[in-house]
Every structure is written in C-alpha cells, then in structure tokens.
Amino acid sequence: MKPLQCLSILILSISLALILLPFNTLALPEDSVQFYLDHYGRADVNDKRVRRVHHIFEQVKRVADKRHHRLPQLAVVQGFNSPDDPLAIALPDGYIVLSKQAIDIIYKNVSLVQGDTRTAFVLGHELAHLANNDAWHREFLSLIRKRTSVSQLNPNRQQEIEADDQGFIYAAMAGYPVAQLLAKGAQNFFMAWEQQTFRRVNNTHPRPEVRAKLLKARLQALLEILPYFHFGVRLSHFDRCDDGSYFLSEFLKHFPAREVYNNLGLCELQQARKALGKEAYLYWLPSVLDVTTQIDKLSLSDISRGEGSTLADDFLINAQDYFEKALEMEPSYLPAHVNLAITALYLEDIYIARARIEKARQLAPDDLEIQGLRLVILYEEGSLSPYVDMWPYIIQQLEQLARRPNAPLSVVYNMARLLELRKRTGAKKMWQRLARQVADLPLPIRRIVCQKTVCPQQAAGKLPKSNWDLPVQLGMDIRYNKTLRQWQKSQMRLYDLYEEIYQHPDGKAEVLAMRERVEMVVLKKREDISLKDLPNYCGQPLRQRRVFKGRLLSCHNWAAWVVDNHIQEVWVVSTTP
Numbered sequence: 149m150k151p152l153q154c155l156s157i158l159i160l161s162i163s164l165a166l167i168l169l170p171f172n173t174l175a176l177p178e179d180s181v182q183f184y185l186d187h188y189g190r191a192d193v194n195d196k197r198v199r200r201v202h203h204i205f206e207q208v209k210r211v212a213d214k215r216h217h218r219l220p221q222l223a224v225v226q227g228f229n230s231p232d233d234p235l236a237i238a239l240p241d242g243y244i245v246l247s248k249q250a251i252d253i254i255y256k257n258v259s260l261v262q263g264d265t266r267t268a269f270v271l272g273h274e275l276a277h278l279a280n281n282d283a284w285h286r287e288f289l290s291l292i293r294k295r296t297s298v299s300q301l302n303p304n305r306q307q308e309i310e311a312d313d314q315g316f317i318y319a320a321m322a323g324y325p326v327a328q329l330l331a332k333g334a335q336n337f338f339m340a341w342e343q344q345t346f347r348r349v350n351n352t353h354p355r356p357e358v359r360a361k362l363l364k365a366r367l368q369a370l371l372e373i374l375p376y377f378h379f380g381v382r383l384s385h386f387d388r389c390d391d392g393s394y395f396l397s398e399f400l401k402h403f404p405a406r407e408v409y410n411n412l413g414l415c416e417l418q419q420a421r422k423a424l425g426k427e428a429y430l431y432w433l434p435s436v437l438d439v440t441t442q443i444d445k446l447s448l449s450d451i452s453r454g455e456g457s458t459l460a461d462d463f464l465i466n467a468q469d470y471f472e473k474a475l476e477m478e479p480s481y482l483p484a485h486v487n488l489a490i491t492a493l494y495l496e497d498i499y500i501a502r503a504r505i506e507k508a509r510q511l512a513p514d515d516l517e518i519q520g521l522r523l524v525i526l527y528e529e530g531s532l533s534p535y536v537d538m539w540p541y542i543i544q545q546l547e548q549l550a551r552r553p554n555a556p557l558s559v560v561y562n563m564a565r566l567l568e569l570r571k572r573t574g575a576k577k578m579w580q581r582l583a584r585q586v587a588d589l590p591l592p593i594r595r596i597v598c599q600k601t602v603c604p605q606q607a608a609g610k611l612p613k614s615n616w617d618l619p620v621q622l623g624m625d626i627r628y629n630k631t632l633r634q635w636q637k638s639q640m641r642l643y644d645l646y647e648e649i650y651q652h653p654d655g656k657a658e659v660l661a662m663r664e665r666v667e668m669v670v671l672k673k674r675e676d677i678s679l680k681d682l683p684n685y686c687g688q689p690l691r692q693r694r695v696f697k698g699r700l701l702s703c704h705n706w707a708a709w710v711v712d713n714h715i716q717e718v719w720v721v722s723t724t725p
Contacts, residue, residue, distance in 0.1 A: 181223050181243035188225040191248045198224050201251055204267045204322075205244075211321040211405070211477045212272065213279040213314070220244060220278055222271070224251070236270055238277035246270070253344050258335065265324040266337050272315030272322075280310065305354055309362060312354075316363050320370070320443055321405045321477065327367060327446050330360050370443050372639055373402045375649045377441050379660050381411055382668060382719045385437060385693070385700060385707055389415035391662070394645060399441075406474040407438040407696075410484050413470030417491055420463035421592075424494070428460075429592050431524050431565060432558040433490040434517055436483035438696040439709055460494075467491045482511045483696045486518060493525060498532060501525045517694070520549055520559035527566060539570060550578075557588060561597070576601065587689035613684040616671065616706065619657050622722040624666045632659065671718040679713050 191198050205222040212220070224246050235250035254270065255263035320326045329337040338356035354362075380395030393415045400408045414435055421428035468491050474484035489504035505522045512518055523542050530538030546563040549555055564578035579601040586594055586603045597603065620631055626648065638649035650659040658670040683690060686703030693700040698711035706720040 179240045181221075181239060181241060181245060184225050184245045185223065188227060188247070191224040191226050197251055197255065198248070200264070201246065201267055201271075204264055205271050207322045207478075208268050208271050208275060208318050210479070212275040212318045220275055222246065224248060236274055238274040242278065244271065244274040244278070246274075253341065256340070261325065262328050262335070265319065265326060265328050268319035268322055268324040269315050269326065269329055269337070272318035273311045274315075275318060276311040276314035277307070279314070280307065309354060309359075312359055312363060313366055316366055317403065320446065321403065323442050325445060326363075330364050330367070336360060367446065370403060371446065373399055374441070374443060375638055375651075375658065375660075377403075377408065378658075378670075379649070379668065381437065381439055382670070382707075382721070384411060384415055384418070385702075385719070386705075386721050387418070388721075389418050391645065395647075403441070403443060405442055406477040406481050406484065407441050409470045409474040409477075410436075410438050410481070410487060413467040413474070413484070413487055413491070416463045416467035416470065417487065417494075420460045420467065420491075420494065423460035423463060426596075428494070429596055431493075432561040432593055433493065433521060433524070434556070434558050434694070435490055436486050436694065436696055437700075438483050439700075440697055464491055464495050468495070480511060482508060485511065486521070489521065489525065493528065498525065498529045502529055516549055516552065516554065517556045517558060520546065520556060520562060523549075524562050539566075542566065543572075557582060557585060561593060564600075588691055590691070590693075612687050614681070616669075616685060616718065616720055618669045618671075618720060619652065620659055620666050620669065622666050622669065622705075622720065626661045626664055626666060629666075635659070666722065668719060668721045671720070672716075674715060674718065677715055677718075679710060679715065682708055682715070 193199070201224060202222060209220050219242060221243050223243050225248070227248050235247045235253070237245050239245060250270065251267070254266045258266070316326055316329070328335075331337075336356070338359045342356040376395040376399040380392045380399060382392075383389070383395065384392035393412060396408055396412050396415070400412065414437055417435055468488065471484045471488040471491060474481055475488070478484075485504045485508040489501045489508065492498070492501035492504060502525055505518065505525050508518050509515075509522055523545050527538055527542045530536050530542075543563070543566060546559060546566070549559045550563055560578050560582055564575045564582070567573070567575035567578065579597060582589065582597045583601050583603045586597065589597060594603075620626075620629055626632055632650050635650040635652055638651070646663045648661045648664075650661070652658070654673075656671070656673050658672070659666060660668040660670075682701055685706070688703065690701040690703050693702065695709070698709055698716070701708045701710060705723045706718060708715050709717045709719070
C-alpha cells in the first residue's frame with residue numbers, strides 16, 4: 149500500500165472515531181485538573197483548613213456513588229481570577245476542584261460544625277455531578293471563557309437539583325448534621341452561598357429558597373422512613389429477620405448507609421446459622437448489631453459444613469457482600485469488621501477472617517470479646533499448617549482472659565470447646581461455670597451447655613413483680629382502637645406486610661401494627677424506670693447483648709436498650725403467631 153493511501157486511511161479512521169465519540173468525552177483544556185493547577189496554583193497543603201477539607205472529602209467520598217470507573221480526587225487551588233469562575237467544579241477526569249475562596253465563604257461567620265457540614269454538602273454536590281456524568285459545568289465555563297453572553301446558556305437545572313439531593317444524602321450518610329444547612333436567616337447556607345457566588349449568573353441554578361425548600365422536603369422524607377430502620381433492628385433482635393429485612397431493605401433504598409448494610413448482613417448471617425444448625429455453634433462468635441443510624445440526630449427543628457451448607461453459603465455470601473459495602477463507606481466501622489471476620493470464618497476464608505479481626509482489634513484494643521474471637525481465628529489459622537501448633541499460645545491466652553472478672557462468657561465457652569477438641573482436662577469446669585450463668589446465654593448456646601452439664605432448674609411459673617404499662621395491648625385489632633386515632637400515623641406504607649406505624653404526639657411511644665394487629669410497642673422517655681428496676685419486669689435473670697452503641701437487656705418478649713446505664717427505649721413484641 150502506498151504511503152499516501154496509508155495516511156488517508158489513518159486520517160479517515162481518526163475522523164470517524166471522533167464523530168462516534170459522545171460530546172462529553174471530547175477533551176477540552178478545562179477537562180483536566182492540570183489546567184487549574186497551572187492557571188491558579190495549588191493551595192498550601194499545610195493550611196489547617198485545607199487539610200480539614202481534604203479529610204471531609206475522604207469521609208464523603210467513601211459513601212458517595214462512584215460510577216464510570218473513576219476514583220474521585222480533590223484539588224484545592226489558591227484562587228480563581230474572575231468573579232464569573234465557579235468556586236467548585238467537577239471535572240471529567242474525576243477531579244473536584246475547590247478554590248480557597250470557596251472554603252473561606254463556607255466557614256465565614258459560622259461554627260466549625262456548621263462549616264464542616266457545609267463543606268460536606270458542597271463536596272457531596274460535586275461528587276454527585278461526577279457520578280451522574282454531568283457536563284453542564286464544563287459547557288458553562290467554556291462559554292464564559294469565550295465571552296459568550298450568559299443568556300445563551302440553557303442549563304439543565306434538574307442536574308443541579310439532583311446534585312443537591314444526592315449531596316445532601318452523602319453528607320448525612322457521612323454523619324454530618326445536614327439540617328443545619330436549612331437554618332433560617334443568615335445561617336441558611338444557600339442564601340449565604342448565593343450572595344457570594346454566581347452573582348451574575350443566578351439563572352444557572354435554582355433560587356436559594358427553592359433549593360432549601362426541596363432539601364427540607366428530602367429531610368422530611370428521611371425522617372418519615374426512619375422508623376423502618378428502627379423496627380427492622382428491633383425485629384432482627386427478636387430473631388425475626390424475615391420481617392426485619394423487609395423494613396431494613398426499604399430503608400436502604402432511601403438511605404444506603406453503613407449501618408443498614410451491616411444489619412442486613414447480620415440478618416443473612418442469622419439465616420446462615422439456622423441453615424448450619426449445630427455446626428454454627430462449634431464456637432460462640434458474637435456478632436454486632438448497630439441500633440442507631442446517622443439520621444437519628446437529624447430533625448426539622450434544626451468451620452465445617454454439613455447438610456444444608458449450600459443454603460448457608462448463599463446467606464453467608466450475601467452477608468459478606470453487605471459487610472464489605474459497609475466498610476467501603478467507612479473503613480473504620482467496627483461492627484462490620486467483627487461481623488465480616490465471623491462470616492469469613494464460617495466460609496473458611498481464614499486469612500480474610502484474620503485480617504478483619506486484626507483491624508477490629510486495632511480499633512478496639514481493650515474489647516475482651518474481640519480478643520477472644522481473635523484467638524479462635526488464630527487457632528483455626530494454625531490448624532491449616534502442619535508445621536505450626538498455635539494450641540499452647542491460644543489456650544494460655546484464653547485462660548488469662550477467662551480469669552478476668554469481666555470475662556465475656558463467649559471466651560469461657562470457646563475455651564471449653566478447644567479443650568474438648570484437644571481431649572484435654574478442664575472443659576467440665578468451664579461448662580459448669582457457664583451453667584451457673586445459664587440465663588445469660590443465647591438459646592442455642594444454652595442448649596449446648598445444658599447437654600454438656602447439668603443446668604440449674606429455673607423457678608417455674610415465677611411472675612414478674614411489675615408489668616409494662618402499654619398504651620395499647622399487643623395483638624389488638626387497630627381498626628377499633630380509639631387511642632391510635634389520636635396518634636401520628638406514618639405516611640410510609642408498602643402494603644406487603646400491611647404495616648402501619650404510629651407515634652405518640654409527645655414522642656413517648658411508637659407502635660408497629662402488621663396485618664391490622666399490634667405487633668410491637670416501643671416505650672420512650674421513661675425517666676421513672678431505672679436500670680435497677682428492670683429485673684422487676686422479668687421472672688428470670690436478664691440476658692445481655694452488646695450492640696454498637698450500648699447494650700440490650702432482654703427477657704421473654706421485651707428488650708431494653710441501655711446506653712451509659714440509662715434506659716433509652718423498651719421494646720415489647722407480640723409472641724402470638
């Protein structure tokens with residue numbers, strides 16, 4: 149082929165490729181972060197506020213949607229030259245460029261918490277543009293630089309509204325009190341931002357009052373769906389994950405945060421244990437439930453396999469996926485590290501289990517339960533090698549933990565198991581120790597302990613000294629209940645379970661009804677009941693379960709959520725099928 153023909157074909161090929169490329173992939177100088185660094189200079193990386201903004205960016209980035217195979221990055225430039233230049237912009241190369249002027253505006257005349265929240269929202273807004281692949285920012289900047297009349301620009305305001313909405317959610321998921329963005333007067337972020345940015349191009353964004361109104365509606369929607377998270381957690385605690393997952397999955401659609409993924413994963417882990425049967429309790433592996441969610445603080449006022457292992461593996465793989473998503477959002481989230489270590493141990497992914505439990509130990513070095521779980525994983529890891537016997541070290545460490553006055557019962561149980569596996573003496577003493585505290589054991593563990601040794605007979609028919617004074621009775625038909633008619637009824641309803649949620653006007657109680665029957669009553673603001681009063685409501689010793697924040701004390705059909713020795717809530721659930 150002649151050189152001239154080759155050149156013609158090459159030119160034609162390039163031309164066709166360019167024609168076939170979508171408009172927003174054609175490179176412009178303004179597409180690259182280097183353009184901004186060259187023209188405006190990078191801000192001082194040692195500046196305290198610049199470092200603070202980078203830290204906030206990392207928090208928000210973890211929870212943000214990351215599509216188009218781009219890892220978002222942040223560049224803070226010293227300052228733009230023209231008042232028409234945007235102070236924050238998302239670029240096709242995956243960078244968000246933020247000017248030092250924008251940071252000064254964000255933190256001007258507000259508290260540090262408010263400034264951090266504003267920063268999280270602005271960065272979340274730009275991360276949303278990246279996720280949505282919005283090109284309007286670049287079109288705007290290109291027109292400004294060509295001195296084209298701004299009136300010629302017809303931007304899609306819907307993109308800005310959607311970016312506001314997603315940025316608001318991202319900031320909330322990262323733990324920032326986003327309600328403060330909507331404060332009245334000078335504290336309203338959108339009014340302050342509008343007054344100092346885009347002064348000549350207000351037509352490119354919705355008016356600040358419109359933006360605030362839309363986000364207030366979003367906050368209202370989040371608060372309306374919030375009971376779905378809490379009832380999902382409560383039902384899961386009572387081993388009713390079929391119903392609990394229903395509520396949690398719906399909440400996930402509106403607020404896909406780390407704690408929701410963790411608790412859904414915990415439900416899958418619970419289902420896997422049922423499928424595994426007795427094999428699931430070779431060791432006692434305490435998982436961690438998260439009772440709270442990031443929007444709780446928001447308000448409008450401001451491991452051998454046997455039969456059934458295939459089904460169990462399906463649940464475990466689902467659980468693993470949920471826990472990994474939670475950790476993508478926050479790598480230092482302790483419950484997901486612990487729960488993922490347990491799940492990996494069941495799946496015999498021993499090295500993943502080891503990595504997760506080591507991270508958990510770094511995060512909570514004084515947690516005795518995590519220390520005990522780590523020793524179990526180390527023993528299983530050592531059993532894979534014919535050259536390394538971890539037994540002497542493991543049993544010595546377990547003995548030291550078990551001698552502590554506050555030793556978790558899971559440590560005692562696992563020590564007894566390992567002594568039996570090695571056919572060593574001492575297991576009987578451990579089983580007897582557990583039997584003396586049988587009321588504190590979860591039901592599957594209790595059954596195993598009582599098969600190993602004689603458990604003391606509990607007093608039969610012993611009635612509690614006190615009864616919960618419920619505003620409505622469990623199992624009652626809500627159609628004929630006059631009390632609930634005076635309560636606030638949630639507008640959320642999916643109809644699959646015919647669920648209805650009622651809230652007391654003073655916030656003293658919540659009621660969950662399913663299929664027109666009262667299924668659960670939640671008591672709040674009960675200052676008249678102290679921690680020492682709780683045993684009076686139970687005919688036997690209370691069972692204790694640790695959760696991410698606080699602990700749950702349970703008896704029969706109720707549980708009290710306790711934080712710092714103060715009762716936050718009491719959950720009373722129907723036991724009638």
